[in-house]
Amino acid sequence: MQSKEGLIIAALGGVNEIGKNMYVFQYNDDIVVIDCGSKFPDESLLGIDLIIPDVSYLLDNQDKVRALVVTHGHEDHIGGIPYLLKQIQMPIYASRLTLGLIEIKLREHGLLRETKMTRIDANSTIELGAMTCSFFNTNHSIPDCLGVVMDTPEGTIVHTGDFKFDLTPANKQYPDLHRMSDIGKKGVYLLLSESTNAERPGFTPSEQLVGVHIEEAFNQAKQRVFISTFASNVNRLQQIVDAAVRTNRKICLLGRSMVNVVQVATELGYLTVPDGMILEPNEAAKLHPERMAVLCTGSQGEPMAALARLSNGSHRQMKIDAGDTVIIAASPIPGNERDVSRIIDNLYAMGAHIIYGSQSDLHVSGHGSQEELKLMLTLMKPKYFIPVHGEFRMLHQHRILAEAVGVRREHIFILNNGDVVESKNGVVRQFGQIQAGQILVDGLGIGDIGNIVLRDRRQLSADGILIIVITLSKTESKLISGPDTISRGFVYVRDSEELIEEVNQIVIATVNKMLEEHITQWNVMKKTLKDSLGQFLYSRTKRRPIILPIIIEV
């Protein structure tokens, strides 16, 4: 899309999905980007490690990009930053902890030196071309979250970032209701607000509730306590540390991201850990079991993380004993239920005492529920509204909430990634698209896996591959060796001799017939072989392996 006049707003990621949030705000020749997240693939994207936004629009308009403003330090808001910066340099603005977490990533990718990073807080004002950004404090399951206020020539735009209204936050970082009220009073032209919990009625409970229950569980545990939660939930880590202090336990950390976050958060002052509190696993092993708590990654059932390894006895540094207590202080994100359940089953088989599930009060969401979304809408009183950060059904539920508090239906835009909302002379409408999409990261490859490769992977995963090798004589036009049949993921050849023998007979008959008819174009031969074998195998096995004839001419 050619660059336009006036104000335009679009998502490069974050709508019609949970993950890879990235929003573009452009006024004539100035572009401000909010967030650049990544997302984990679902089970249909076989072999893919990570998904990042397609930033072609920014590449085409590099000279206009003024800044990347980051609302907070979660992966779905910062995970795409290294990949973005490898393509376009731009200054980054973020709060203190957020910057600390971004730095870890930039260091890993060798990008730390060349990137200009500026710390901001709720008192900052930054001029970014035609747009002026200021910020307000919100709270969420990580400290130092900011909402963004952008003053543009068309009016004031507010982007909430992720938020809840935790009025008794564990870390005393209160949501700044008065500031939000003032912003709303001055007049918000357009609001973008997050929709994660738009389907959930009521008000999300305070994080403090979790702290009470963690301490209770620590008190009752007769031996070691293993507790698993999101490493990035620094407030919860603090409550776990506090519970350990009060119940006279030392702490041991398992899992790379847990070690990383505890280090950064402690250095920056977001986590207060008494000296000598954290022990290495080998030191911790010497303690009496009742004096020890283990804080570990893997609360989503990730197969390579600490909790999964502990649950199948494959962790190198630690074993779970019968009578130990295991606390899973997180809810499984949809799609992860089976992995988490498998871990719990294994832990039961080990004789552990396990505290998990929605009845346990050991997890609260970091996202505001319906009443909180209505509260934000009421405070901001926006003229126009774009629900963001959610799958379609969440955006639609959020629309219904907005209508209920007085936003006019025709002033609400439910977008797909790439859809453009433009504002010109006070008239807002949805019009046109910019390029947006998902770039797949597989190992070191970025964007090199396309639909053909994924389609092959799907067929391979369901029915495998059958390779047929034959050698033809160029001069005599006859089969001189083969067929040799190789199966991977289709059948185990040694157990299927009869089937393979029939396959060979079909190949010989098909090839001889074609040679008799002087059909020697390879493409035709291969296609004929594929078709006849495909039909035969489906009728005999109801499976459709990839059939790959290899013809050697000598």
Add this chain to the structure above:
Amino acid sequence: MQSKEGLIIAALGGVNEIGKNMYVFQYNDDIVVIDCGSKFPDESLLGIDLIIPDVSYLLDNQDKVRALVVTHGHEDHIGGIPYLLKQIQMPIYASRLTLGLIEIKLREHGLLRETKMTRIDANSTIELGAMTCSFFNTNHSIPDCLGVVMDTPEGTIVHTGDFKFDLTPANKQYPDLHRMSDIGKKGVYLLLSESTNAERPGFTPSEQLVGVHIEEAFNQAKQRVFISTFASNVNRLQQIVDAAVRTNRKICLLGRSMVNVVQVATELGYLTVPDGMILEPNEAAKLHPERMAVLCTGSQGEPMAALARLSNGSHRQMKIDAGDTVIIAASPIPGNERDVSRIIDNLYAMGAHIIYGSQSDLHVSGHGSQEELKLMLTLMKPKYFIPVHGEFRMLHQHRILAEAVGVRREHIFILNNGDVVESKNGVVRQFGQIQAGQILVDGLGIGDIGNIVLRDRRQLSADGILIIVITLSKTESKLISGPDTISRGFVYVRDSEELIEEVNQIVIATVNKMLEEHITQWNVMKKTLKDSLGQFLYSRTKRRPIILPIIIEV
């Protein structure tokens, strides 16, 4: 395991899992089997269609098998029957509807004629060698459910089947509390009770609740209503039919299992549908949208079922219009959440009004919650207890409930499939194993997919396959053609010319070096090629495709 003296009990399926229930009860030379279910594979079993129990133990003891008693007609209790009967003939005892549903399967597999089937009900008593079976009425999400009482020389064994205590059942099939009380009063030696909802506090709501909300939703819908639920939940189908009658709508059925179940249940009198109520899709299309309800399969998000096809516009017979109402009257079974969510997102994009989720009161479980499990345990007062029908964590929770109502902990056995509990002279203990396991069905293949094939499918699905074809001259010991490189699911060759060129160079260098060193054993050559290419590709791409060198000698 050699056959034993005394009473033995084992699960061939159904413990440490949800699905493929099958329990074996043996007294000396008499074996009674309860249920023979199937189970759907999880995402790790790539390409597998169905899982059935390993019945080797029954094959080894064919002459002793007296009967298969079936508690109710759900797939996880009857889905394995055709595969069992293909190996061993045995008479089947089941209630009327259950037999009707089993007959559909046996007809499909051409087994109907040769199978002896006997209808039983709560008044039946059947002598099966040393064991006498009688039955009691329970209720669940399908009509005609029975619990089984087995009088054995060691004492009375009770197997509950699946149950809840719905005291206001939609179909008036009440759980027979007085009968259960009498059985308990006479003395139950050993109870096997189902554990599906052992993690859920409270009492499962009555199915009638759902009926009220369905009618309400039908009343409010301005256009057509699409409603999706489990086809086997005949009671709910009846409530949907009733709601349609009362709101003056005709019904159209979409999906093979929905058509099958409605036909069988109507024929057998479990479902009452007024004449002319059910229309074919083409007739239904002529009705005013407000006069029409569509009952369809696919409430679990199954990609090939009616609801999924409707949601992506690919159903051949019907389309959803903006303003239509879609009701999903089922909860997603763990693992299906993403598929269901995707459907809801698509339906929103179509402009449908959607009623779904736990807030909607349009689904209740068919399994009793904790208070109901305690009620069953209290009624039966068993001396010994085996929690069945559940994953480990559910069995453990059920154990805790049993202890709470007075069963001694050392009298409770948490088993894995194949574990044997034996009773001799009034002493019960867990001792030894019989063969048990999962047989994978893939297309027409039963048990022919083993670990090697699955491991290949996993590697293929994640990173694909790279095939290298080279032709060597036997006489001159040199490379005469190739390497030809074929990728499926690894990289798209046309986009990766440079990488493939490097692969070819490595192959040529490796082969020439080996030929120079007179290494000509194919196995050694192949392994060397695999190793050097594997290392190179991992370092360059962080991927591990299957590498398959094919060497042709001419």
